[in-house]
Amino acid sequence: xxxxxxxxxxxxxxxxxxxxxxxxxxxxxxxxxxxxxxxxxxxxxxxxxxxxxxxxxxxxxxxxxxxxxxxxxxxxxxxxxxxxxxxxxxxxxxxxxxxxxxxxxxxxxxxxxxxxxxxxxxxxxxxxxxxxxxxxxxxxxxxxxxxxxxxxxxxxxxxxxxxxxxxxxxxxxxxxxxxxxxxxxxxxxxxxxxxxxxxxxxxxxxxxxxxxxxxxxxxxxxxxxxxxxxxxxxxxxxxxxxxxxxxxxxxxxxxxxxxxxxxxxxxxxxxxxxxxxxxxxxxxxxxxxxxx
Numbered sequence: 001x002x003x004x005x006x007x008x009x010x011x012x013x014x015x016x017x018x019x020x021x022x023x024x025x026x027x028x029x030x031x032x033x034x035x036x037x038x039x040x041x042x043x044x045x046x047x048x049x050x051x052x053x054x055x056x057x058x059x060x061x062x063x064x065x066x067x068x069x070x071x072x073x074x075x076x077x078x079x080x081x082x083x084x085x086x087x088x089x090x091x092x093x094x095x096x097x098x099x100x101x102x103x104x105x106x107x108x109x110x111x112x113x114x115x116x117x118x119x120x121x122x123x124x125x126x127x128x129x130x131x132x133x134x135x136x137x138x139x140x141x142x143x144x145x146x147x148x149x150x151x152x153x154x155x156x157x158x159x160x161x162x163x164x165x166x167x168x169x170x171x172x173x174x175x176x177x178x179x180x181x182x183x184x185x186x187x188x189x190x191x192x193x194x195x196x197x198x199x200x201x202x203x204x205x206x207x208x209x210x211x212x213x214x215x216x217x218x219x220x221x222x223x224x225x226x227x228x229x230x231x232x233x234x235x236x237x238x239x240x241x242x243x244x245x246x247x248x249x250x251x252x253x254x255x256x257x258x259x260x261x262x263x264x265x266x267x268x269x270x271x272x273x274x275x276x277x278x279x280x281x282x283x284x285x286x287x288x289x290x291x292x
Contacts, residue, residue, distance in 0.1 A: 088129055092136035103146040105129050135207055154206055190228035193290035206275055216285040225276050225289050232291035236263045244282030255284055
């Protein structure tokens, strides 16, 4: 209803001239999101686009999610002129995509029955969708291509004109076609204990965290921690929440309302550097984590 009152706290999308939003799917956005001139959002029924807070999308960007595809862009990420992002793609917080990046989780079948035309093969045996994930704090240089199924670890830098065809480990600097790791931005070395108040530990609060004015980090319902202790048998978290549950590896615990310890046994000895995944039913605040 064009005359309906807007809720006082409803986010407002700042759109430039000639922006098109073909929204037959689900479109969510946070506060301070801008879409530059000539950009297009295209969502088919059952497709979804979720954009965090303070995301800047420049001119002539095309974002598209087909049926059953989810495209997510984390808070404070910038997507510069001419980028094309299609399908099941997740881009983390605080990323920079330079102009003319291309990321797509889809491709075309071309050698199933190679005597046939490619578009005929696509009808006979469509290529499966392979999700792309770009973790927080990554910078993809101008004209970067990311192919289906690739995961780019936290903190990576990809040089201009690169084609990323394989996963990149955290804090890598990669260049070329295909992209190769040439050095490390940071010696990513997970340890047994990390604390939210220590800036040097922040890379190991690997995914799903927002900074907070006080002690601790606000965690998303799904978050990841990078920890290392070859002899560990349990993982412990110092956290607080507003009720609800926290889950890890099929086990569930109550979220304490005051800062307290939550512990999970490890089902198997962790690898040299393990990224552990957690899910909560309500948001929580994490002060520290350790393997013991």
